Amino acid sequence: MPPVREWETFPFDGELRPRELLPPEAAERARNGEDEADCWRCQQGESAAIWSDERWVVTPLTVPSGLPVVVLLFPREHVDIDGVSDELATALGPVLVRVERAVWSVGEIGRVHVCRWGDGSFHLHWWFLARPARLPQLIGSFAAIWDDVLPPTPEPIWRENLAAVARALAGDGGTAHV
Ligand SMILES: [Zn+2]
DSSP, X not given: OOGGGXXXXXXXXXXXXXXXXXXXXXXXXXXXXXXXXXXXXXHHTTTTOSEEOSSEEEEEOXXXXXXXXXXXXXXXXXXXXXGOOHHHHHHHHHHHHHHHHHHHTTSSEEEEEXXXXXXXXXXXXXXXXXXXXXXXXXXXXXXXXXXXXXXOOOHHHHHHHHHHHHHHHHTTSSEEOO
């Protein structure tokens, strides 16, 4: 094991060893929904959204997870970041700041991690992970792993937190759906 196991933020204890790194595959794997007709996000529309406006949709995860709030921001347009128009790119900065502030407004949040991986699904999506305040073990990139390690946030609190995010977003325009 590398020294990462000694980090205060490492979520695991006990005997662990890294997996063997397999050789490269012949080609990159296709991502989910590369074809718009098969895109889960495009088929969902606003049905799973907590907030939306003419250009953007914000959704929660389908069930509570370990962190108090995790939401995803999508453009309505079926596009990945390398295909966004200049107009959409210009709108992206303000909406990232806006969603980050809305998640922060839930309260008792130490930091909001804004992440874009994009290895699973094609349709552009940004993660907003609310790291609880005063829990230094949860700082940094392992917060995304702690989200799967910690017991789920109780559903009533999860719903209140999502409603707070939706209200904060709707305060600057668009429509809250919770
Ligand atoms: Zn799509």
